[in-house]
Amino acid sequence: MASYAYVDKLKTTYVLxxxxxxxxxxxxxxxxxPDCNGVVHLCAYNSNHVNNYFKGNNHSNNCSFYKNNVNYRINNFNTLDFSPSNLLSHIQQPTNNKNKNNSNGKAKKTKLNVKKTNKYIHSIKSLYxxxxxxxxxxxxxxxxISDLVCYNKTxxxxxxxxxxxxxxxxxxHRYDSINKCIYFNYHSKQNIIKIKAYFNDVKMYTDIKNRIYGYKGNVLLFANWSIDSNYTYATITTAKQITVTNQEHNSV
Structure with missing residues (x-):
């Protein structure tokens, strides 16, 4: 499902x-x-329960919509606490120390507010x-979004x-068990940007390496990145900073 689509094959103009x-x-x-030439159509126009969306069945195999049958809407989230630094701080907190969000106070005024207040962008998959x-x-x-996410659209x-x-x-791309690093490739329009993720925790490094080794799909990495002459690099301090999309072959 997609909240927008392009009106022309050259993808110069989009419509929500x-x-x-x-x-x-x-x-x-x-x-x-941008890597898919699939045709989509407007759906749910007459629905009182579902937001309008675009759907198609002829996507390319690597299309993010073909493999992710999700219908995320920004207005379904409470975004008042969202910032890149807040997201990083949240996922770096130990799970048992996080304050549970609840629907107390103003959130009880309407069902809509309860829904919004209880749903936050507190994971990198939600942002993705x-x-x-x-x-x-x-x-x-x-x-x-262009300042938050590096993907095929940016x-x-x-x-x-x-x-x-x-x-x-x-x-x-590869791993280095001596230095406890995992390497990734980001494909820009002009070249490949080499990504290097350091790990200070041996167990976390081993667990993540075993999980993504040989994985051909997209990997999500969220960190405060630095650069040197060869790499974009960061130290991963929690497993929640890295995940795979686990994409399934569902249509939009």
């Missing part, structure tokens, strides 16, 4: 599903994934699913290096 009208039913639109579901100029609590922006707090969508 919520802005479509009855005349758009049955029209051909084009998949938001929102990023693939919106144009890169969309903002989340004042932060543009590969024309991050062409030489990646620096700062970013979610990187990349591919596993």
């Amino acid at each position: 599903a919520k802005d479509c009208n009855a005349n758009d039913i049955g029209k051909d639109f084009y998949c938001p994934d 699913y929102l990023a693939i579901n919106y144009p890169i100029d969309k903002e989340i609590n004042g932060y543009r 590969s024309h922006i991050y062409i030489k290096y990646i620096k700062g707090l970013k979610l990187i969508v990349c591919k596993f």
Whole structure:
């Protein structure tokens, strides 16, 4: 499912599903994934329970929408506490020390507010699913998606290096058990940016290495990245900073 689609094959102009009208039913639109030429159509226009969305069945095998049948909407989240630094702080906290969100106080005024208050962007997968579901100029609590996520939609922006707090969508390359590092590749429009993830915890390094070794899909890495002459690098301090998409072959 996608919240927007392109109106032309060259993908120069997009339209949000919520802005479509009855005349758009049955029209051909084009998949938001820049690496996919699939055709999508407007769905759920007459529904009182589901937001409008685009759906198609002829996506490429590597299309993020073809493999992720999710319908994330920013307005379903409470984003008032969202920032890249807050997300990193949250996932670095031990699980048993985190304050559980509840629906006390103002959140009890309406069912809608309860729903929003109880759903936060507190995982890197939540940020990823929102990023693939919106144009890169969309903002989340004042932060543009293009400034938050390095993936195929922003590969024309991050062409030489990646620096700062970013979610990187990349591919596993190799590992180095002597130095406890795992290497990844991010494919920009011009070249490959080499990613190096350090681990101070041997068990965490081993667990993550065993989980992603040989994995061909996308790997999500969230960290405060630095650069040297060869690599974009960071130290991973919690397993929640790295995950795989576990993409299934579902249609949008």
